[in-house]
Structures are given as C-alpha cells and as structure tokens.
Amino acid sequence: SLVALGVACLAAAATGCGTKIGPSDTVSQGSSASGWERAASMSQRRSYIAAALLDGRIYAAGGMVGEIGRPLATFSVYDAARDEWTQLPQLPVATRAAAAASLGGDVYVIGGTTPAGNTAAVWRWDGARWTARAPLPAPRFNHVALSLGGRLYVLGGVDSLREHDEVYVYNAATDRWSLVTRLPRVNHAFGAVAFRGEIWVIGGRRGATILREV
Numbered sequence: 001s002l003v004a005l006g007v008a009c010l011a012a013a014a015t016g017c018g019t020k021i022g023p024s025d026t027v028s029q030g031s032s033a034s035g036w037e038r039a040a041s042m043s044q045r046r047s048y049i050a051a052a053l054l055d056g057r058i059y060a061a062g063g064m065v066g067e068i069g070r071p072l073a074t075f076s077v078y079d080a081a082r083d084e085w086t087q088l089p090q091l092p093v094a095t096r097a098a099a100a101a102s103l104g105g106d107v108y109v110i111g112g113t114t115p116a117g118n119t120a121a122v123w124r125w126d127g128a129r130w131t132a133r134a135p136l137p138a139p140r141f142n143h144v145a146l147s148l149g150g151r152l153y154v155l156g157g158v159d160s161l162r163e164h165d166e167v168y169v170y171n172a173a174t175d176r177w178s179l180v181t182r183l184p185r186v187n188h189a190f191g192a193v194a195f196r197g198e199i200w201v202i203g204g205r206r207g208a209t210i211l212r213e214v
Helices: none
Strands: 018-021 036-039 050-054 057-061 075-079 084-087 099-103 106-110 122-125 130-133 144-148 151-155 166-171 176-182 191-195 198-202 204-206 209-211
Touching: 050 106, 057 099, 057 106, 099 151, 106 151, 144 191, 144 198, 151 198
Parallel strands: 050 099, 099 144
Antiparallel strands: 018 036, 050 057, 057 075, 075 084, 099 106, 106 122, 122 130, 144 151, 151 166, 166 176, 191 198, 204 209
C-alpha cells in the first residue's frame, strides 16, 4: 500500500563531505550533534545527487556543481569498511536531479536533467558497464525511486511544465514501466522509504508550499 507523503530533500554539502550517524551516542571529529561521524569526502563538490545502496556500498551518480547547476556525469562508490570513495565509469550522460535505486544486483539511475533538458532515460549499472533500459513514460526530475518486492517504483517529480502525482513501477524481467497508482496529490522534492512492505512518502513541495505531510 501507499502512504501519503511530505518534504525531505537530499543534497551533498558544499564541502563535498559525507556524514553518517551510528547507534552510539558519541561525538567524533568535531561533530556538534551526538551520534554523527564524519566520513571520507567525495572527490568533488556535488548537489542533487542520485544515491543508491547495493551490497553494503553506497553509489552516488551525477549531480551538479556551481550556481548555474552544470550537470555532472560523475559516478562513484563508497566502501564503509575502508571509509573510501572509488571513481567508476561515468554516466553515459551528465545528469542532475535524477533518482537512483538498486534492484537485482544492479544500480538504476532514472530521469533527471541533462545539458539537453529534462530526460526520461533509465541507465543500469551492472558492476561493469552502463546499459540503457526502457525509459520512463515521461521525463522527470526531483522525483524519488526505490525498490520494493522485486520491483522499482518512481514517484512524483516535476517536468518543465508541471508537478506530478504518478507512481510508475518497473519490471526488470520485461523491461517495462507501467502506471500503478497515483500519490494523493502532486509532489516533488520529497523523501520516501520502503518500510514494512509499504512506501512511505515524507514531506515535499507542491507549488510554493513546503509540505510536512507523511
């Protein structure tokens, strides 16, 4: 089932650093918040990154740098055991404000904005190379992607003209997207997680209104 959502936005800090929180109530490396610990910095400053977790590693794809928002093709992976980032082959197209998720041992980078404009493109990283998969039914950015029950879900977002409420589901076996439901209302720039077999949507934005709905 789907639970209606509100506003949480993930972006890299201006310093390009990573920050993590652990179960202990300790402060390290000058952190001002109990339980937070500084992780290794990325190789460059980036915001509007698409991030995914796969096999205990964090993958960070694309993003942008500078006030004008130049899209990036950077693709890197973080190993928590070594506290280090490794650069991987770049995205086929520089992309910012995409969404990413893992499914079946692969990382998918979905939609976003490229130097040519908003895109519906879907790229799959299989650990060795990038391959194009079936595109979204329409371009999206500031959307959310997650995996649940062996499927990929893409929720909400915006395009050049309007905000959206569509929820699309992807079947990797058939390489096909389909409209499965809609959010209770249009939403973008929100957070979402799969929790107890459900999709939870948190905060977001609708027009000029910043949301607190969950």
